[in-house]
Structures are given as structure tokens and as C-alpha cells.
Amino acid sequence: MATAKTTTKTETPKKETSKKSAEAITQSAKTSKTKAAAISKKPIENRSEGKKKILFVASECTPFIQTGGLAEVIGSLSKALAVTWRYDVRVVVPMYSDIKREYRDKFTYLGNLYVHLAWRNQYCGIFTYEENGVTFYFIDNEFYFKRPGCYGYFDDGERFAFFSRSVLEIMPFLNFYPDVMHCHDWQAALAAIYLKTNYCFREEYQFIRALFTIHNIEYQGQYSLDLLGDLFDIYGTYQYLVEYRNCINLMKGAIECCEAFSTVSPRYAQEIKDPYFAHGLDPIIRKNEFKLRGILNGIDDVGYNCELDKHLFANFTPNDFSNKKICKQELQKILGLPQKPDTPIISMITRLVSHKGLDLVTNVIEELLQDDVQVVILGTGDAHFEGFFSDLAYRYPDKMSTNIAFNGDLSRKIYSGSDIFLMPSKSEPCGLSQMIACRYATVPIVRETGGLYDSIKPLENGYTFANYNAHDMLYVIRQAIKDYKKKSEWEKLMYRAVTADFSWGHSATEYEALYSDMLK
Numbered sequence: 001m002a003t004a005k006t007t008t009k010t011e012t013p014k015k016e017t018s019k020k021s022a023e024a025i026t027q028s029a030k031t032s033k034t035k036a037a038a039i040s041k042k043p044i045e046n047r048s049e050g051k052k053k054i055l056f057v058a059s060e061c062t063p064f065i066q067t068g069g070l071a072e073v074i075g076s077l078s079k080a081l082a083v084t085w086r087y088d089v090r091v092v093v094p095m096y097s098d099i100k101r102e103y104r105d106k107f108t109y110l111g112n113l114y115v116h117l118a119w120r121n122q123y124c125g126i127f128t129y130e131e132n133g134v135t136f137y138f139i140d141n142e143f144y145f146k147r148p149g150c151y152g153y154f155d156d157g158e159r160f161a162f163f164s165r166s167v168l169e170i171m172p173f174l175n176f177y178p179d180v181m182h183c184h185d186w187q188a189a190l191a192a193i194y195l196k197t198n199y200c201f202r203e204e205y206q207f208i209r210a211l212f213t214i215h216n217i218e219y220q221g222q223y224s225l226d227l228l229g230d231l232f233d234i235y236g237t238y239q240y241l242v243e244y245r246n247c248i249n250l251m252k253g254a255i256e257c258c259e260a261f262s263t264v265s266p267r268y269a270q271e272i273k274d275p276y277f278a279h280g281l282d283p284i285i286r287k288n289e290f291k292l293r294g295i296l297n298g299i300d301d302v303g304y305n306c307e308l309d310k311h312l313f314a315n316f317t318p319n320d321f322s323n324k325k326i327c328k329q330e331l332q333k334i335l336g337l338p339q340k341p342d343t344p345i346i347s348m349i350t351r352l353v354s355h356k357g358l359d360l361v362t363n364v365i366e367e368l369l370q371d372d373v374q375v376v377i378l379g380t381g382d383a384h385f386e387g388f389f390s391d392l393a394y395r396y397p398d399k400m401s402t403n404i405a406f407n408g409d410l411s412r413k414i415y416s417g418s419d420i421f422l423m424p425s426k427s428e429p430c431g432l433s434q435m436i437a438c439r440y441a442t443v444p445i446v447r448e449t450g451g452l453y454d455s456i457k458p459l460e461n462g463y464t465f466a467n468y469n470a471h472d473m474l475y476v477i478r479q480a481i482k483d484y485k486k487k488s489e490w491e492k493l494m495y496r497a498v499t500a501d502f503s504w505g506h507s508a509t510e511y512e513a514l515y516s517d518m519l520k
């Protein structure tokens with residue numbers, strides 16, 4: 001980890017790095033005329049220190065910034081690999097202005113350099129932070145990242161091209177050349193593409209292997225071919241790598257360029273060979289199948305633990321669920337639902353978008369609400385779903401609670417206070433919520449797709465249905481409600497759910513095997 005703290009001779013003096021907040025330092029660094037002159041002058045770090053060097057490249061990471069499951073995987077997988085002591089794990093993400101203040105204030109400024117991208121020459125500040133044995137780097141550029149949120153801007157292509165190029169440019173500055181550069185989703189795809197086009201001819205870069213992980217094939221990073229040179233700075237000779245169906249397709253480019261690529265569950269790895277799931281990329285997946293793996297995500301099973309979680313109204317254990325009743329009662333209280341201990345609560349914590357299976361739910365929910373149930377929804381998303389569920393809560397105030405929000409504290413209260421967790425996704429690369437629900441002894445009902453299929457087994461730790469059909473789903477929900485009434489059987493099911501192993505242990509070992517194969 002020594003290099004993380006390295007500063008170059010010509011950088012901002014040390015005293016400046018120690019006391020000021022990260023933001024103030026950004027400003028002072030920007031105004032200074034210093035350049036990273038020491039770049040490329042250092043000897044390449046000794047690769048045989050015993051640890052393999054892994055660099056995660058991603059657009060979000062817990063605990064700093066999160067919009068979805070990707071961030072959790074980056075945060076928890078990097079930690080799981082670092083604790084083995086076999087890896088020097090580092091993670092690089094953009095320094096968004098929304099990164100939590102409590103962390104920003106602890107970042108250390110390492111220096112800055114200028115990154116070329118076609119005709120652009122952009123400031124790139126580098127900040128660092130260490131936690132749980134993982135070194136994090138943050139790429140600072142206020143023009144690109146001082147905006148609310150992470151995505152959804154007209155220039156996202158340029159923002160993540162700058163980010164990806166910076167990842168390669170900071171390596172000489174840090175004197176850190178990973179054995180495996182592990183890029184996640186389209187926002188990091190260009191790092192793999194640049195490595196295998198512009199950079200691999202340089203001595204220091206030529207041993208770096210690229211692994212590309214697809215967390216969701218729906219978002220591919222597609223742009224007009226006109227932007228090839230002007231925006232992405234890719235030479236015409238490499239157009240064939242990124243071109244797909246008359247567009248630039250960054251995910252396709254990364255798949256072509258990397259030594260291996262993976263998805264976040266074995267089932268999804270199979271599914272994306274099929275046009276139904278692949279959003280047009282199935283021919284590319286099939287062509288590159290020889291380097292594809294599917295590795296099921298794990299979750300941070302210490303962070304999600306019904307015995308320890310401070311967010312819960314009461315903690316409980318797999319051997320004594322009595323306090324889960326308190327969680328349920330208090331949840332009903334804060335949501336304004338009648339406090340009925342024997343009425344099953346069915347919950348959904350989800351983005352309110354169609355592929356999460358909401359079309360099925362909207363189809364049959366009024367039928368379901370005729371039964372003795374309570375339904376709780378937490379999430380944000382498409383306006384018509386937000387409106388639909390809000391209206392339903394208005395019409396069924398005793399049975400339905402709709403919460404249009406992204407709220408970590410409330411989500412844990414809902415996971416722990418519910419009886420059944422519904423996740424009927426049309427497609428689901430992995431899905432973490434069904435595993436988290438299990439950790440709070442809440443029994444999941446899922447559709448058999450992607451990681452839902454791989455993690456939830458009928459009657460072992462939940463319920464499943466195969467076809468994307470609203471009444472198939474309703475049938476299984478009603479079966480679960482019936483079983484819920486048989487208290488001792490239900491408790492056995494809760495026990496099997498809460499004790500199912502979703503830790504990273506197994507999956508991290510599979511990543512280790514993959515890294516080893518790539519380094520042979």
C-alpha cells in the first residue's frame with residue numbers, strides 16, 4: 001500500500017495536503033501551475049511482492065456514492081478480496097460532488113495531471129482514501145463531476161471517456177500497474193478499450209489484463225459513429241472493435257478487447273446469449289462465449305445482519321424470531337397501517353421500472369388486496385408507476401403503503417418488518433434485494449431469471465415462478481400466504497432463508513480463480 005501515499009517532487013507541498021478539506025485542496029491544486037513532472041520516471045513497482053494487484057474501475061462504490069447494486073458489489077467485493085491478503089486491491093471512481101461529506105473530508109490529495117482526449121486537455125486531480133485494506137482513488141474534475149447525481153447528462157459519453165482515460169494516465173503517476181484491471185459496466189468500458197488500443201504498446205502497460213463485468217446488459221453506452229475520433233479519441237483503425245450496428249457501442253468494444261468478461265450470475269451468463277435478454281448484443285456474446293464467466297454476487301453479510309443491524313426496531317436471531325414481531329409492529333405504526341400481527345406484509349424495495357416486473361404487479365394487485373394482506377412499496381422510478389402505487393395507497397389506506405423514496409434506513413426497517421419479499425423481475429442480472437431480505441428472515445418470492453434463479457430455491461429459502469405471467473405470480477403469492485398461516489412450518493422456512501450463505505466467500509474464490517486463469 002506504500003504507493004498510495006506517494007507524492008511527487010513537484011507536487012503541492014505536504015502541509016497543504018494534510019489539513020485542508022478535499023474541496024479546498026481541489027481549488028488550490030487547480031490554481032497552481034504545477035505539473036506532474038515526475039510521471040514515468042519511477043521504476044515499475046515490483047510485481048513479485050507476493051500480492052496480485054487488482055484495480056477496480058467503476059462509476060460508483062459504497063460507502064461513498066451509490067445509485068444501485070453496482071456500488072454495493074464494488075464496495076463489498078473489493079473488501080472481500082483484500083481480506084484474503086492475497087491481493088493489493090485498489091478502486092478508482094469519479095469524484096462526484098455528491099460523495100458523502102463525511103468521507104470527502106478524509107480524502108488525501110495526491111497531485112494532479114492533465115489528461116488528453118482528442119483535442120481536449122483536462123485537469124485531473126487525484127485523491128485517495130483507505131478503508132478495510134482497500135485503497136480508493138477519486139478522479140477529480142469539477143467540469144465533469146461537480147453536478148448532482150452520477151448519470152443522466154447529455155455529455156455522459158465524454159465524462160466517462162475522460163474518467164476511463166484518466167484511469168490509465170494516473171498509473172505512471174501512482175507507479176501502480178495492476179495485474180488485472182477489472183472494469184465494470186459501460187462507464188468503465190473505455191478503460192479496457194484504451195488499454196488494448198492506445199496503451200498496450202507501452203512497456204509498463206503490456207502485462208495488464210482486462211476483465212470486464214456486465215452488471216446490466218441493457219445499458220451499453222451507444223453513440224454516433226461521428227464521435228469516434230472527436231469525442232472518444234479512438235483511431236479509425238480500431239473502429240471495427242467498437243462499431244456495432246452502425247453505432248459506437250462501448251460495451252461491445254470492451255467485450256472484444258478484454259481477456260475475459262463476466263456477468264453477475266451463472267444464469268444471466270447463459271441468458272445473454274439469447275436475444276430475449278441481450279438487448280441486441282447476443283451475437284457478440286455468443287462470438288466471445290469462450291471468455292465468458294458467470295459469478296453470482298455476494299452481499300456484505302455483516303452489514304446486513306438481523307442480529308447486529310442498528311437500523312432495526314429490534315434485533316433478532318435465527319434461533320429466536322420473537323423480536324421480528326416488534327419490527328413488524330413498529331413498521332406498521334410508522335407507515336400508518338393497522339397493527340395486525342397475523343396479516344402478512346408483502347414488501348417490494350425496487351426501482352419502479354418495467355423490467356423489475358411491475359407490469360405483473362399492476363395487473364393483479366387489486367385482486368391481491370382483496371385478501372387479508374398488507375403491501376408495502378419503497379422506491380422511485382417511472383412516473384406512471386409512482387402515480388399508480390400512490391393512488392392505490394390512497395384508495396386502500398389500511399392495506400397499502402407506497403413510499404416514493406430511496407431511503408437506506410427505511411429499507412432496512414421494511415426488510416426486517418415484512419414477512420414476504422416480492423421480486424418478480426422480467427430480467428435480473430443478479431439482484432441483491434432477495435438476498436438481503438433473506439438476511440432479515442423475510443421470505444422471497446422471485447421469478448426464475450438471472451441471479452434470482454441462482455440464489456432462491458423453491459421451498460428451500462423462498463418461492464419461485466417461471467413464466468412472466470401475472471396470475472402465475474399471484475398463484476405463488478397465495479400459496480405463500482397459505483403457508484404463512486402454518487406457523488411452525490413458516491418459521492422453519494424463515495430459518496432456512498436467514499441462514500442461507502450469501503457471503504462473498506464462495507464468489508470471491510471464483511473471482512480469484514478467474515484472475516489466476518487470466519494471469520497464466
Ligand code: GLC
Pocket residue numbers: 068069070073215216264297428429430431432451
Ligand atoms: C445491476 C443489476 C442487478 C445486480 C447489480 C449488481 O444493478 O441490475 O441485478 O444485482 O447490478 O451486480
